Each structure stands twice: as structure tokens, then as C-alpha cells.
Amino acid sequence: MRLDDLLVGDTPVMQSLKRAIVLIGPSTVPVLIQGPTGTGKEVVAKALHMMSGRTGPMVPLNCGAIPADLLESELFGHEKGAFTGAQAQRIGLIEQANGGTLFLDEIGETPLNVQVKLLRALETQTIQRVGGGTPIPVDFRLLSATHRTLSDDVAKKRFREDLLFRIEVFALTVPALRDRTEDIPLILRKMAQASASGSTLQLTPEALEVLCTHDWPGNVRELRNFHDRAQVLFRNRTIGAADAQASLHPTIGQLRPAVPVAPAAVPDATMDSCGDTATDMKSLILENGTVDLRGMLQKVEQRVIDAALDLSEGSVSQAADMLRLKRTTLIGRMQKLGIRPC
Numbered sequence: 250m251r252l253d254d255l256l257v258g259d260t261p262v263m264q265s266l267k268r269a270i271v272l273i274g275p276s277t278v279p280v281l282i283q284g285p286t287g288t289g290k291e292v293v294a295k296a297l298h299m300m301s302g303r304t305g306p307m308v309p310l311n312c313g314a315i316p317a318d319l320l321e322s323e324l325f326g327h328e329k330g331a332f333t334g335a336q337a338q339r340i341g342l343i344e345q346a347n348g349g350t351l352f353l354d355e356i357g358e359t360p361l362n363v364q365v366k367l368l369r370a371l372e373t374q375t376i377q378r379v380g381g382g383t384p385i386p387v388d389f390r391l392l393s394a395t396h397r398t399l400s401d402d403v404a405k406k407r408f409r410e411d412l413l414f415r416i417e418v419f420a421l422t423v424p425a426l427r428d429r430t431e432d433i434p435l436i437l438r439k440m441a442q443a444s445a446s447g448s449t450l451q452l453t454p455e456a457l458e459v460l461c462t463h464d465w466p467g468n469v470r471e472l473r474n475f476h477d478r479a480q481v482l483f484r485n486r487t488i489g490a491a492d493a494q495a496s497l498h499p500t501i502g503q504l505r506p507a508v509p510v511a512p513a514a515v516p517d518a519t520m521d522s523c524g525d526t527a528t529d530m531k532s533l534i535l536e537n538g539t540v541d542l543r544g545m546l547q548k549v550e551q552r553v554i555d556a557a558l559d560l561s562e563g564s565v566s567q568a569a570d571m572l573r574l575k576r577t578t579l580i581g582r583m584q585k586l587g588i589r590p591c
């Protein structure tokens with residue numbers, strides 16, 4: 250996979266991040282990846298591992314997701330009978346990363362006793378399983394990530410200074426999405442390409458403006474949610490500013506009904522001959538002597554209901570919401586016009 254496909258973004262700040270990855274990826278030194286949640290720290294770790302040329306796997310662990318008393322055995326493994334419940338020998342994640350990369354996400358959550366052991370493992374490139382006596386050599390490269398300021402944790406004695414020095418030979422910072430909003434269209438295109446439908450969102454300039462001024466507290470993860478929601482809600486439809494605003498939130502109730510279709514925009518044998526200006530309407534009446542207004546309106550109604558049913562994938566309730574009608578009213582209109590739900 251190409252670096253540009255893995256880590257999407259073309260703004261100067263992303264270009265400089267990618268240059269750093271290309272430069273330090275192939276070395277074996279530890280790297281600390283910093284940045285707010287959802288910015289792509291794990292993606293950066295994958296990119297560094299990809300560039301490293303190391304043949305072993307990248308083994309990830311979220312240190313904040315493992316109870317403190319289990320973390321040591323998770324990382325270092327244990328021998329059979331090392332503690333109550335250790336019924337068999339277990340190979341820890343550091344050993345599993347032999348020849349590859351160990352990625353410790355949320356390293357700031359690691360308890361102090363495990364920090365000491367991690368430091369020793371980094372300095373000696375050996376580990377000792379819990380309950381085991383013999384040091385085992387392991388060739389692993391450590392990548393860590395945090396959304397915290399670890400120097401503050403050092404000051405509060407929650408993180409060891411010597412470990413911080415050891416894991417931060419290089420520090421990379423992944424920028425917040427609000428600081429690189431020019432990347433949003435590119436990221437959305439890549440997300441569409443990777444999606445099942447493959448169809449790219451069609452955004453008006455106003456909708457793009459809504460996205461570029463949003464604060465994105467959840468960063469690219471939040472943008473992915475926006476993308477997935479908008480793909481479901483606005484299939485085959487251009488997304489306007491209000492639609493974009495609504496799709497930023499998970500609650501479907503905030504959605505506006507679909508924009509009503511203007512009669513002139515509905516293609517039809519009768520309507521095609523009728524343009525959208527008052528002059529066109531006048532000529533239509535003059536040329537034909539009379540026009541069947543009820544028939545024309547009925548055709549328009551039929552088209553609009555068909556479109557709403559199509560957008561709602563046959564759900565009469567959703568179509569009724571889109572048309573600002575009660576469900577029963579819509580069913581009545583459908584029966585009258587001979588429309589069957591698809």
C-alpha cells in the first residue's frame with residue numbers, strides 16, 4: 250500500500266508529517282506519536298511500521314483498555330502457575346512483536362510498576378515472563394501514542410521521566426482536523442472509494458463551507474461518521490448546507506425533509522413542453538387553448554412521491570416525513586394515484 254493511500258492528506262502539515270515518516274520509518278528507534286483523539290495516531294504507527302521494512306507483525310495494545318493488574322502479563326506473558334488462574338504458559342505481546350513493532354496506544358495510562366519493566370525491556374531488549382526467571386531476548390521496535398501531555402504527567406509523578414526520554418527519541422504530532430480542513434474533500438473521496446457503494450458525496454460549496462468551519466472534536470473519526478451518515482441519507486442527491494449541518498449529528502430527527510421538487514424540474518411529456526417561466530406557461534395555454542391543470546399536478550405529485558419512496562428505499566413512514574405528510578395521508582394519496590410501495 251502507498252503511504253498516500255494509508256495516511257490521507259495533502260496539506261503542508263500532512264506533507265511534512267509524511268516526510269518525517271519516510272525518514273524515520275526505516276530506523277529502529279522509538280517514536281512517540283502525539284495528537285488529539287481520532288486524528289490518526291494509529292494510522293501513523295501503521296505507516297511507520299510499513300516503512301520500517303521489518304518482517305515481523307505490528308502488535309497493537311491500548312494500555313488504557315486493559316485493567317492495570319493484567320497489563321504486565323499481557324505485555325510480558327507469564328509462565329504456567331505464575332499466579333492464581335495462570336493455568337498455561339502465555340506468550341506476551343512484546344514477544345509476539347519479535348522482529349516487528351509493538352504499538353502502545355495511550356501509553357500514559359500505564360501503571361508505574363509496568364513502566365519500570367518496560368524501560369528495562371527497552372534498554373536490554375530482553376523480557377522476563379511473569380513467574381519466569383530467564384531473560385528472553387526480543388527484537389522489537391516500540392511506537393507509542395498519547396493524547397496527553399506526558400511532561401505534565403512526569404511533573405505529577407504519574408509517568409517516569411526516564412521512560413519518557415526512552416520512548417521519545419522522535420516525537421511526531423498529528424494535527425487536528427480543524428487545522429487542516431483543506432484535506433476534507435480528499436479524505437471524503439478516499440472514504441467513498443473504500444466504501445461498499447464507492448459513490449462520492451456531492452457537496453455544494455455551502456455544504457463544504459459548513460464542514461470547513463466545524464470544530465471536529467472527534468477529528469477524522471468524526472469525519473468518517475459524517476461520511477457514512479451522509480452516504481445513507483443523501484444517496485444520489487446533492488448535499489446542501491442544511492443537509493451537511495444535519496449529518497454532523499447522529500440524531501436522525503434533526504434532518505430536514507427533502508427539498509421539494511419544483512414542478513418544472515420534473516421531466517414528463519406534458520411538463521417537458523412547459524418551461525419554468527411565467528412566459529412559458531402563458532405560451533403553453535395560448536398554444537393549446539386549454540391545459541389540464543389537475544392532470545399536470547397529479548403527474549407532479551406522482552413523481553414527487555415516487556422520488557421520496559425511492560430515496561427512503563420504500564419506507565412509507567420516511568417518505569411521509571420527507572414530504573411533510575402524515576403516513577396515513579401519504580398512503581391515501583398513493584392509493585388514489587395507484588402507486589405501490591417499492
Ligand SMILES: Nc1ncnc2c1ncn2[C@@H]1O[C@H](COP(=O)(O)OP(=O)(O)OP(=O)(O)O)[C@@H](O)[C@H]1O
Pocket residue numbers: 255256257258284285286287288289290291292293354394396469470473
Ligand atoms: N490521515 C488519515 N487518512 C485516512 N484515515 C484516517 C486518517 N486519520 C485517521 N483516519 C481514520 O480515522 C479513524 C481514527 O484513526 P486512529 O484510530 O488512527 O486515531 P487515533 O488518533 O489513534 O485515535 P485515538 O486517540 O482515539 O486512539 C480510523 O478509522 C482511521 O482509519
